[in-house]
Amino acid sequence: MRYIIIGAGAVGGAIGGRLAEAGHEVALVARGAHYEALRTHGLRLMTSEGTRTHRLPTVDGPAALGELRPDDVLVLAVKTQDSEAALEAWGPAPVAGGGTAAERLPLVCAQNGVESPRIALRRFRRVYGVCVWLPATLVEPGAVSAAGAPLTGILHLGRHPHGTDETARRIAADLEKAHFEAPVVPDVARWQYAKLLGNLANAIEAVSGVLTSEEGLALFARVRAEGEAVLAAADIAYTGEEEQKKARGNKIRFEPFDGSERGGGSSWQSLDRGTGTIEADYLNGEIVLLGRLHGVPTPLNELLQRLANTFARERRAAGSLPVAELVRLADEAVAFVQEERAPRP
Structure with missing residues (x-):
């Protein structure tokens, strides 16, 4: 072939x-x-x-x-x-x-x-x-x-x-x-949906840099939980953490060579190269779409989708938004949705 x-x-x-x-x-x-x-x-x-x-x-x-x-x-x-x-x-x-x-x-x-x-x-x-x-x-x-x-x-x-x-x-x-x-x-889709949940971090990394801080990792945990809630509401199966760990084992390790460093993922690379486009509509945006179809609010993924697209369109530098500022925007987005959904007297 x-x-x-x-x-x-x-x-x-x-x-x-x-x-x-x-x-x-x-x-x-x-x-x-x-x-x-x-x-x-x-x-x-x-x-x-x-x-x-x-x-x-x-x-x-x-x-x-x-x-x-x-x-x-x-x-x-x-x-x-x-x-x-x-x-x-x-x-x-x-x-x-x-x-x-x-x-x-x-x-x-x-x-x-x-x-x-x-x-x-x-x-x-x-x-x-x-x-x-x-x-x-x-x-x-x-x-x-x-x-x-x-x-x-x-x-x-x-x-x-x-x-x-x-x-x-x-x-x-x-x-x-x-x-x-x-x-x-x-059932390859089951593996792809599990990978999708991990890829929800791509937009965080793209706008605020590689996830190393406790603040950034805590934000990703919230973003992922939103995604898991959406997949549950949509009755979409995905491989669990233990099954994924068993499949990966220690088979893929990052081994630097010739001074290479672990760079950002695919979305970070798109911003770094100034391509003008980014895949957020098909990562965070997939969760947003499913959330709207099944009545699950997704303020964090909506925010990340919007920010990633803005960074790409305006060709802003990858990782240039401080994590603390991103967390502040995330808290505001969640609060806004909670206020909208609160019972009116």
Whole structure:
């Protein structure tokens, strides 16, 4: 199988680079300065084993690849806010022997949140979800750092909305040979919703910096509790802490190399690069949506969604809002909702 990595940034670059190292055919899809760097200099993948450069076919869209092959696997690794545009471009791409990518090829959504597989299923017949545990950073155009060890990441995958098949098992086998653990599960959404709860911290980190203070961690606990209440009201199952810990074990440790430091997560990286967009609508915003559908107030997640989008739109510096100020705004948001819901005399 050939893997076409649509969005060869931090996660996509790490997966594509590792698959290439394991001997698999890989093509990268990127845009802007990252595309130019990959085309000119190749993908520099930095891990605890050292830095390697992979000169892989790199394109900015399906037309540059020509007719796709029946054995192609499309790996969607863009941020969720970019999914619709990517799917619109790749869905109609012709496949040798007849038909289109949307009709014939498997699409693997290796992204945060739970929305992209739902978006994809409107266009693609065969959609696979992935719960991504993969510490990776787009260091600069053309360079990706993946500092997890001994495994680069853990990628639970399965059919969306549920089930498994031989294609999932073949993809998992390839990932297992490429420094990943890739359990094939019939209930991948259960893992994705658990990851979603953890990703509710992304917006806190993006606007106020890496969560290290007691104040920040206490705020995240409140934000997560709000998310858990919403999932309970929506009757959505998710894997518990013990099951997640058992799955992770000590398989992924952050091991600095060549002076590398643990950077911020995906939302922090979006602000740091000044992309102008952020994935908060599909993380905190997912909880807000479910809360509105099921009558559960979500003032903390609403606040974080709004702040993250404002920071992205106005290109404010990542981590520039003091945690104490964020906590003050959170308390105000909760108080406002409580006042609105209080019985009137």
